[in-house]
Every structure is written in C-alpha cells, then in structure tokens.
Amino acid sequence: MVPGTALDVGADSSLNLKKQDWEKDIEVIRQTVSELVVEQDVVVVMHSFSGMTGGTALEGLDKESCLAKGLKGGVVRLIYIVAFLVPEGFQHSAHGTRDQMVPEMKTDLEKGVITILPEDVKNMFYQDLDDETAAELAKDLRPQSFGAFWSTTTHAAWRVIPTTYILTLKDVPTTVVAAKYLIETAKASGPHKIDNVIEAEAGHSPFISKPEWTAETLIKEGTRTAELS
Structure with a gap:
C-alpha cells in the first residue's frame, strides 16, 4: 500500500517553500518496490493522493522491464482506490497557489x-x-505539505502495468464525478492497461469501513494478475 510519506504529512513552517516537492516520497516508494521485485512479483495499492506519487515512482519496475534486467519479479498490477489516475505532466495546483x-x-x-x-x-x-x-480517527490526522500538490508527475505507470480502479460511490459527490472523469480521460489519452473498474458502495476510506471486503478484493485482483503474469 502506498501511503503519504515523509514530506507529505506533518510538514511545518521550518520547510523552505521553494524546495517543497515529493522527491522523498518518490524515493521511498521506488526503493521499497525495487527491493521487492528482485525476487518476487508485486501488487501496488494506491489510495487518494498517492495515485500521483505511486504512478510516478514505478517507472521501469513493470514485470517486462524487470525481467529484461534479469530480476525474478516485477510490478504485475496497480490498484487505485479512489486515487488520482493521472497522466505524465500532471500538476494538481500551480506552484504558490491553492488552485483546485x-x-x-x-x-x-x-x-x-x-x-x-x-x-x-x-x-x-x-x-x-x-x-x-x-x-x-480525526485525532490522528496531520497537516499535509503544499509541496505534494505543487509537484508534477513524470510517469503514468497505468499505461504499462495492468490496472484496477476501485470507485467508491459514497464518497463526496464531486470526488466521484472527478474519479469517473479521470478514468475516462486516461482511457482516451492513449496506451493504457486499465482493465477493471470496480464500483463499491463505500466512502473514501473503504479499508476502514469495509476492511473484509477491501482485503478480499485486493487479494482477488492480485491473484488474478499473478495467474496471468
């Protein structure tokens, strides 16, 4: 599961705004997955914002690329849970603004x-x-850095790795509309491997409200990928 990492969560005024970006996030995700694919196949699960960092961090870690490097594994499926499914060059908000x-x-x-x-x-x-x-749950929430929203994606892993999208229909209505739009535009934008869209009667965090359903769905999707890879 790809969560928010070092820079995204718990930022404070000691950070230099001009230097805020998600470089450390990308580094953590990429290093973790790179270590795993040496020996095994990996399914990467992304929720909400992490669709941007996860999609960017996995360049060259798809199964085909890993096999070409002599590795035993590779990323065989992506699962987006109402997450940002965005193309290369996507920036949520213009630097220095709160746009969008x-x-x-x-x-x-x-x-x-x-x-x-x-x-x-x-x-x-x-x-x-x-x-x-x-x-x-609200007691555990922390501030999020502006840098996460001002950074720009450089890779869209869903173009080369089989992808499942879980759309939660009880989420904020505007978020549901936005998620549907992201799926449709991604499919229309060029090459992609989005092969399954699952609609769930759940809110933004189904792994909390429907943990058993979420676990079963992730296992099913991951196993389906493993059988096909």
Whole structure:
C-alpha cells in the first residue's frame, strides 16, 4: 500500500517553500518496490493522493522491464482506490497557489501546510462511518505539505502495468464525478492497461469501513494478475 510519506504529512513552517516537492516520497516508494521485485512479483495499492506519487515512482519496475534486467519479479498490477489516475505532466495546483483545492482544505501559505478541520473530516474521508469513529480517527490526522500538490508527475505507470480502479460511490459527490472523469480521460489519452473498474458502495476510506471486503478484493485482483503474469 502506498501511503503519504515523509514530506507529505506533518510538514511545518521550518520547510523552505521553494524546495517543497515529493522527491522523498518518490524515493521511498521506488526503493521499497525495487527491493521487492528482485525476487518476487508485486501488487501496488494506491489510495487518494498517492495515485500521483505511486504512478510516478514505478517507472521501469513493470514485470517486462524487470525481467529484461534479469530480476525474478516485477510490478504485475496497480490498484487505485479512489486515487488520482493521472497522466505524465500532471500538476494538481500551480506552484504558490491553492488552485483546485476544495473549501474544506484550509491552507496556510506561510507555513506551507494544508489541514482539514475536525468538523469536516467525516464528510471528506469517512462518509460511511459513525460520528464517534470518524472523530476518533480525526485525532490522528496531520497537516499535509503544499509541496505534494505543487509537484508534477513524470510517469503514468497505468499505461504499462495492468490496472484496477476501485470507485467508491459514497464518497463526496464531486470526488466521484472527478474519479469517473479521470478514468475516462486516461482511457482516451492513449496506451493504457486499465482493465477493471470496480464500483463499491463505500466512502473514501473503504479499508476502514469495509476492511473484509477491501482485503478480499485486493487479494482477488492480485491473484488474478499473478495467474496471468
């Protein structure tokens, strides 16, 4: 599973805004996967924002490329859970701005961070959880760095690696519309390997609200890939 990593989460005013980007995120993902594919096949699962960093970090780690290098494994499937399925050259927001960010994303340009207020957490992330559980989860949330939104993708792994997209229909309506748009435009943009779109009656975080269903779906998709590879 590709989460937010070093720079994305917990940023503070000590960071130099001009130097904020997701380089460390890419490095962590790429190093982790590179170590695994030496001996085994890998399924990479990405949720929400991490579709951008994951899609960028996996260049040259698809099964065919890994076999050509003499490695035993490779990335055999990508699974996007209501995640950014975007092409090369995608930038969420122009550097120095909060463009494309929804009102619930409270921004502090001086500190270089984005936060979600406790009262907005359920609507943003945990739509299908009870209020008490959502409030408890909100305690663990941390600010996110502007650098994550100002960086630009350089690779679209879904063009060369078989891809499953899990679309959560109980998410924020605008997010559902945006996710459908990303899927459609990705398929229309040129070569791609998006071969399965699964619609789920779940909110933005199905691994919390529907953990058994999520685990079963990931295993099924990963196994299907392994059998075909």
